[in-house]
Amino acid sequence: MLSAFGRDLQAALATRPRSISPKYFYDAEGSRLFDRICELPEYYPTRTELGILGRSAGEMAALAGPGAEIVEFGAGSLHKVRLLLQAFDAPARYVPIDISGEHLRDSAAVLRGAFAGLDVQPVVADYTQSLQLPPATGRGRRIGFFPGSTLGNFTPDEALGFLRHAADLLRGGALLLGADLVKDPHVLHAAYNDAQGVTAAFNLNLLARANRELGANFALPQFAHYAFYNAPLQRIEMHLLSRVRQSVSLAGERFAFEEGETLHTENSYKFTLDGLRGLAQRAGFRPGPVWTDPDRLFSVHWLHA
Ligand code: AVJ
Numbered sequence: 001m002l003s004a005f006g007r008d009l010q011a012a013l014a015t016r017p018r019s020i021s022p023k024y025f026y027d028a029e030g031s032r033l034f035d036r037i038c039e040l041p042e043y044y045p046t047r048t049e050l051g052i053l054g055r056s057a058g059e060m061a062a063l064a065g066p067g068a069e070i071v072e073f074g075a076g077s078l079h080k081v082r083l084l085l086q087a088f089d090a091p092a093r094y095v096p097i098d099i100s101g102e103h104l105r106d107s108a109a110v111l112r113g114a115f116a117g118l119d120v121q122p123v124v125a126d127y128t129q130s131l132q133l134p135p136a137t138g139r140g141r142r143i144g145f146f147p148g149s150t151l152g153n154f155t156p157d158e159a160l161g162f163l164r165h166a167a168d169l170l171r172g173g174a175l176l177l178g179a180d181l182v183k184d185p186h187v188l189h190a191a192y193n194d195a196q197g198v199t200a201a202f203n204l205n206l207l208a209r210a211n212r213e214l215g216a217n218f219a220l221p222q223f224a225h226y227a228f229y230n231a232p233l234q235r236i237e238m239h240l241l242s243r244v245r246q247s248v249s250l251a252g253e254r255f256a257f258e259e260g261e262t263l264h265t266e267n268s269y270k271f272t273l274d275g276l277r278g279l280a281q282r283a284g285f286r287p288g289p290v291w292t293d294p295d296r297l298f299s300v301h302w303l304h305a
Helices: 004-013 028-039 045-064 078-087 101-114 156-169 185-191 198-214 273-282
Strands: 069-073 093-098 142-146 174-180 223-230 235-242 246-250 253-257 262-269 286-292 298-304
Touching (some): 028 045, 028 198, 045 174, 045 298, 069 078, 078 093, 093 101, 156 174, 156 273, 174 273, 198 262, 273 298
Parallel strands (some): 142 174
Antiparallel strands (some): 174 298, 223 235, 235 262, 246 253
């Protein structure tokens, strides 16, 4: 019996061109590697977004008003939501939504300890699917929080679908959305091709994970991390590229790779301010204030739902 990862990988290997969802990067080892990516000198998004939130949380708090409820899509960024909870006027409730129950329990416990009187109500769900929230508190607005430019992992169609769903859930409130910006391709390239090779290890961990969990036999040295900026499509693409002609077995099946053939593992779309606002508008939001850093690397958007 194969897991969802096993089934999706098998389907990916049987299709051309080959591609798999980036959600499978994040086993324990992948999550650890991602945390290291966020500390890299070349990977500017995390520290830039934290800077923006730190500088502007007061303005965001004023827009949210007293007694707000923060609904976070994903529970991966305790550090970021803390900046909001500290600045907001008596936040009533925090609702992290995540597929990983374990991750949720941990972050819920940390925040309950840190913010006395905060009602923390985790929801175990896949936020890319339709979901239900607990009834509104009646004390303040419902503010969605989707940091990290995770929206960039979606195709434009998926992003529109997600934003439509979020607008429905947040009606009368707002969405605070982090979006990485289109910029000098060399800066983008370096962020996904760091000198220490942590991003390469993060990408290759997908194959290591398949060996660990699915008994596959990927020879890691025979695959290369390959990441580049696709300017016309405004996205970083990450691939695992076969250095040689080889075959791999997974669940009793053999899959051939030609030399240079790739498994596409991630898209990370970049946005212009107007592009993002237009997308949000089509999804049923009314775009509000936008905050950026002095170098215009990253943006945080207030979108009225
Ligand atoms: C977590 C999806 C925002 O796209 O920059 C980092 C993941 N991939 N380095 C991103 C990632 C390679 C990250 N997101």
